[in-house]
Amino acid sequence: xxxxxxxxxxxxxxxxxxxxxxxxxxxxxxxxxxxxxxxxxxxxxxxxxxxxxxxxxxxxxxxxxxxxxxxxxxxxxxxxxxxxxxxxxxxxxxxxxxxxxxxxxxxxxxxxxxxxxxxxxxxxxxxxxxxxxxxxxxxxxxxxxxxxxxxxxxxxxxxxxxxxxxxxxxxxxxxxxxxxxxxxxxxxxxxxxxxxxxxxxxxxxxxxxxxxxxxxxxxxxxxxxxxxxxxxxxxxxxxxxxxxxxxxxxxxxxxxxxxxxxxxxxxxxxxxxxxxxxxxxxxxxxxxxxxxxxxxxxxxxxxxxxxxxxxxxxxxxxxxxxxxxxxxxxxxxxxxxxxxxxxxxxxxxxxxxxxxxxxxxxxxx
Numbered sequence: 019x020x021x022x023x024x025x026x027x028x029x030x031x032x033x034x035x036x037x038x039x040x041x042x043x044x045x046x047x048x049x050x051x052x053x054x055x056x057x058x059x060x061x062x063x064x065x066x067x068x069x070x071x072x073x074x075x076x077x078x079x080x081x082x083x084x085x086x087x088x089x090x091x092x093x094x095x096x097x098x099x100x101x102x103x104x105x106x107x108x109x110x111x112x113x114x115x116x117x118x119x120x121x122x123x124x125x126x127x128x129x130x131x132x133x134x135x136x137x138x139x140x141x142x143x144x145x146x147x148x149x150x151x152x153x154x155x156x157x158x159x160x161x162x163x164x165x166x167x168x169x170x171x172x173x174x175x176x177x178x179x180x181x182x183x184x185x186x187x188x189x190x191x192x193x194x195x196x197x198x199x200x201x202x203x204x205x206x207x208x209x210x211x212x213x214x215x216x217x218x219x220x221x222x223x224x225x226x227x228x229x230x231x232x233x234x235x236x237x238x239x240x241x242x243x244x245x246x247x248x249x250x251x252x253x254x255x256x257x258x259x260x261x262x263x264x265x266x267x268x269x270x271x272x273x274x275x276x277x278x279x280x281x282x283x284x285x286x287x288x289x290x291x292x293x294x295x296x297x298x299x300x301x302x303x304x305x306x307x308x309x310x311x312x313x314x315x316x317x318x319x320x321x322x323x324x325x326x327x328x329x330x331x332x333x334x335x336x337x338x339x340x341x342x343x344x345x346x347x348x349x350x351x352x353x354x355x356x357x358x359x360x361x362x363x364x365x366x367x368x369x370x371x372x373x374x375x376x377x378x379x380x381x382x383x
Contacts, residue, residue, distance in 0.1 A: 022057055022098050028087040028164025029356050031073040031080050037364055039357040041073075046085045046160055048168040050153035056107060056171040057098035058115070061381040063162035064091030064188035064348075065363050065372040067219065067278065068117070071302075072144060073360070081144075084158045089374070090117045090142035091190040092162030093183045096174075103171040112183060113174040114336075116190035117142055117326045119159050120149055120170050133173075134198070134325045142169075163356065165379060175332045178340050184382065185346040188371035189223065189335065191326060193346070196224040196274055197335040198327035199298045206232030209272035213237075213290055217244040217251070220276035220300060222347055222370040225251040227335075228274075230342040236270055238287070247369070251347075259286065266290055268317075273297045281305045284321060288313040299323045348373045350383050 026048050029041045049055075069088040071077045080086055092115040099109055107113065120140035121133040128136050140147050143161035147154045150170065159169070177186055196214075203209050205228045212228040213236040214221050221237075228235045229252035236255040237248035245256050257266055267289045275287070278301035287297060288310075295317065309321050327335065338344065347370045351359040359372055375381040 024057070024166055026160070026164060026166050028085075028160060029353070031086040031088070032082070033080060034075045036073040036080070036086075037070055037360045039361055041357050041360065046087060046164070048160060048166070049147055049157045050151065051100070051168070052150040052154055052170070053100040053102040054150060054170050054172070055100045055168055056096050056103060056113075056174055058092070058094040058113060058167045058174065059097050059379050060092055060094040060162050060165055060167055060376050061379050062093040062184045062187040062376070063089040063374045064190070064192065065089075065359060065374065066091055066188070066191050068191070069143070070360065070363055074364070084144050085160050086144060087160040087164055088143045089162035089164070090115070091187045091192065092142070092167055093177060093187045093190070094162075094167060094379070097166075100171065107171050107174065107176065112177040114177050114186055114190045114332065115142060115162070115167060115169065115174050116194055116332060119145070119173050120147060122149060123172070131328050131330045133328045163353075163374065165376065173329055175329050175336065178336055181336070181340060182345065184350060184373050184375065185348060186336070186339070187373050188219070188346050188348060189339065190332065192219050192371060193223045193227070194327040194332050194335055195300050195324070196220050196276065197227050197338070198331055199274060199300065199324035200224065200227055200231060200272075201331065201334070202324065203272045203296055203298065205272065210234060211236070211270045211272075211292070213270040213273040214253075215273060215275040215287065216277035216301065217248050218276065219368060219370050222247070222251055224274045224276060225253050226344050227338065229253075230338055230344055236266070238273070238290075257290075263290060268292045271295050275299045275301060277301045278303060282307060284309055285313060288319060291317065291319045293317040293319070295319050297321045346371055350375050352377060352383060
């Protein structure tokens with residue numbers, strides 16, 4: 019099967035005003051077609067903090083040589099399938115694509131189903147393709163703030179029947195980012211007590227998933243303003259750091275830290291960990307951490323990090339969502355209102371995720 023003749027169009031950032039209402043709708047050239055690719059009609063795409071960081075220039079100035087079409091929480095319908103794609107994906111299927119769009123597919127990690135730690139990742143937005151046919155080498159990936167997505171079928175996960183597609187979209191980065199360490203560290207089994215720092219876009223998933231996995235969940239926030247939301251999400255306990263942690267020492271086996279300040283002081287959180295406990299960072303803290311050695315040694319504790327999850331892990335996450343009937347807390351915006359949605363996101367208005375809806379493609383507000 020050859021490449022389609024569809025016109026690809028998306029919302030692009032062209033300068034540092036992008037997240038202030040300056041996104042521009044333009045046509046773009048997707049990666050050259052490969053027989054391992056699929057083409058997806060985009061119905062929904064979540065807005066993630068990484069999109070805003072990229073488009074606002076906080077991770078560096080926008081590169082005018084790149085398309086700068088972000089969006090990496092994509093749900094859509096398959097409209098074309100390459101001849102080398104296995105029969106598990108077919109035209110008409112609903113699939114999700116997260117933050118990763120390719121890997122080397124050959125290293126020990128890829129062969130073990132851990133593509134998220136491959137040294138040769140292609141991210142879903144503004145990242146060069148490095149594998150597949152020669153024509154695609156160096157081509158810059160384009161995300162889901164667009165009408166179509168094209169990329170390797172291996173990184174598109176079939177959405178189980180019965181799920182609300184708009185609710186699924188933000189799970190494909192925000193959800194899997196916290197599901198992955200919860201699974202890795204045994205939430206509900208080895209880690210029977212889980213703390214979640216930050217009750218926001220990622221944190222609300224961490225509470226939902228940890229509770230669904232059978233853990234006792236403690237929500238941890240700066241003040242008390244998120245207490246009622248945390249209870250509604252299923253948190254068993256709540257710690258307002260402004261009021262101190264007295265009575266909560268040695269109370270959790272695992273802490274998922276979802277916040278991303280420029281500088282993070284981990285010391286106030288370490289006494290919350292039980293012996294052999296882990297504080298796992300999933301939010302990106304720009305400045306180096308300072309971790310007093312004694313806070314680690316005294317209880318065999320550790321500070322760790324976690325990337326997104328593999329396609330297989332996304333599949334397991336979605337099965338948990340089906341089994342436990344988990345729903346995202348989302349607010350939906352029309353694709354045509356992206357220049358209203360992005361400024362609202364920067365103002366901290368999501369409770370707790372924004373999802374762009376492409377009604378022209380059949381998405382439902």
